[in-house]
Amino acid sequence: MVILQLDERGLRIYPDADAAAQDIEAIDIEGSLRFAYDDSGCKLEVEWLERNRRSKVGPITGVLNGRYRLVRSSIREPLVLADLISAAPYFEPSEQTSEMLALADELRQRYPSC
Secondary structure, eight states: EEEEEOOSSSSSESEEEEEHHHSSHHHHHHHOEEEEEEETTEEEEEEEOHHHHEETTTTTTEEEEOEEEEEEEEEEEEHHHHHHHOOOOOSSSSHHHHHHHHHHHHHHHSSSSO
């Protein structure tokens, strides 16, 4: 499962990194991604397969979407993820709310702080 936040207060939940990449355009990831984690608290990073391209035709400028994927990094922050889940005002899809709150509790139990 992938938990991420764009330039909005809620968290988006996806079954996996591929589903997230299919749903969120590269231009939105480039400018709006605040964080992404898998459900174990491993931070995910953007790996660019093809960068977004800016173009200009006369007075009109635009951006052509690139391609990316989300990959696991070496950073593991399960308690940070638990806090982010607990602080989120909403989840998309909303049907995931109880599962997300249970995940936050599970992460805190599995990785107690010092």
